Amino acid sequence: MSLWLLFAVALLTGVTGSPSGTVPPDDSNMTAHPNSVLENFWKPTIVVAEEAKEEVMETGELNPSHYPAQRAAKVVEHYVNTRHGSPYKVFAVKKVFSANAEEVPDSGRKYQLELSIQEMVHNTTVACAAEVLFPRQEESEHSPQVQLSCEEILKINTSAQEESLYQQYKLNHNLSTQNLPDSNGHVEEDQEPFWHLGRVASSFIMLAESSENTLYNMAQVANLTQMATENNQLKFDYHVLLHDMVSQEIIPWKLVVTWSPSAGVKVQKMEKSPNCRHCNYPKP
Ligand SMILES: *[C@@H]1O[C@H](CO)[C@@H](O)[C@H](O)[C@H]1NC(C)=O
Ligand SMILES: *[C@@H]1O[C@H](CO)[C@@H](O)[C@H](O)[C@H]1NC(C)=O
Ligand SMILES: *[C@@H]1O[C@H](CO)[C@@H](O)[C@H](O)[C@H]1NC(C)=O
Ligand SMILES: *[C@@H]1O[C@H](CO)[C@@H](O)[C@H](O)[C@H]1NC(C)=O
Numbered sequence: 001m002s003l004w005l006l007f008a009v010a011l012l013t014g015v016t017g018s019p020s021g022t023v024p025p026d027d028s029n030m031t032a033h034p035n036s037v038l039e040n041f042w043k044p045t046i047v048v049a050e051e052a053k054e055e056v057m058e059t060g061e062l063n064p065s066h067y068p069a070q071r072a073a074k075v076v077e078h079y080v081n082t083r084h085g086s087p088y089k090v091f092a093v094k095k096v097f098s099a100n101a102e103e104v105p106d107s108g109r110k111y112q113l114e115l116s117i118q119e120m121v122h123n124t125t126v127a128c129a130a131e132v133l134f135p136r137q138e139e140s141e142h143s144p145q146v147q148l149s150c151e152e153i154l155k156i157n158t159s160a161q162e163e164s165l166y167q168q169y170k171l172n173h174n175l176s177t178q179n180l181p182d183s184n185g186h187v188e189e190d191q192e193p194f195w196h197l198g199r200v201a202s203s204f205i206m207l208a209e210s211s212e213n214t215l216y217n218m219a220q221v222a223n224l225t226q227m228a229t230e231n232n233q234l235k236f237d238y239h240v241l242l243h244d245m246v247s248q249e250i251i252p253w254k255l256v257v258t259w260s261p262s263a264g265v266k267v268q269k270m271e272k273s274p275n276c277r278h279c280n281y282p283k284p
């Protein structure tokens, strides 16, 4: 599925969907999509920009399927990816069960959430409780702070797959590819770990950049180039395209990412690319 088509689907779904500004994660029917894993990745982007912009910040018990709760939950998703993600583990919010928000004097706004988080590669879901604090804009540190407790989130053991991938690419420094997924929404099987890695690495940016007024999703790896292995870490240059549902912007970023099974995913450098004028797909 090309990006513009994705937006078309997003708009259609919004028009025919619930008028009350809800995100229906389980209602979206995208069974025509050729790749079930990707289908799940794309699902969270099926929302409408107008609805995503809810200016009034509610306090107290929130509707778990409305945007304020969904935006806070999205931050939890990015946080889990930065902590536990790997080329074989990518996390996404599945459902928000309950949410409330409160003002914390001198500090910001705190959301408390009960939600389920799905590991997309193995299709396992765990229940979690999370707190997300959005610091006030005047604070020097703007990134939201997350506290999380989940059952069994670390039980998925991917060490064998990770070790094998690591050995395979440790000595070959010449992997280079682009468009993950391609315009048909497809990722070659041997490139799936690098699409996952790109998504996990993008969560580092999206966590740092998120506020109560954003809803970031990773749209695509534009390209990636493997660099020489350094200190036993595989090293990659990624160009990724992120999508903010609220502003409807596609934002290109450049990332330098390292990974090894023992050290995990690290982002050494993230740099916002100036503009997307030359991006070769139509804007919605
Ligand atoms: C989704 O769409 C497909 C094809 O249009 C249809 O066969 C299927 O029953 C739908 N599923 C749901 C859950 O609506
Ligand atoms: C994921 O797991 C759920 C529950 O076990 C199952 O209903 C669903 O079909 C699975 N999805 C995929 C894509 O395998
Ligand atoms: C994960 O599996 C590997 C074997 O594939 C084993 O050596 C290791 O102890 C397991 N780790 C955990 C935390 O269970
Ligand atoms: C890297 O180049 C070598 C030699 O040209 C080739 O054998 C190998 O398959 C390449 N590896 C990758 C990951 O492209």
Ligand SMILES: *[C@@H]1O[C@H](CO)[C@@H](O)[C@H](O)[C@H]1NC(C)=O
Binding pocket: 178, 222, 223, 225, 239, 252
């Ligand atoms: C990767 O994509 C970026 C952004 O689209 C572009 O500027 C860069 O030249 C591309 N690099 C390669 C090696 O294709």
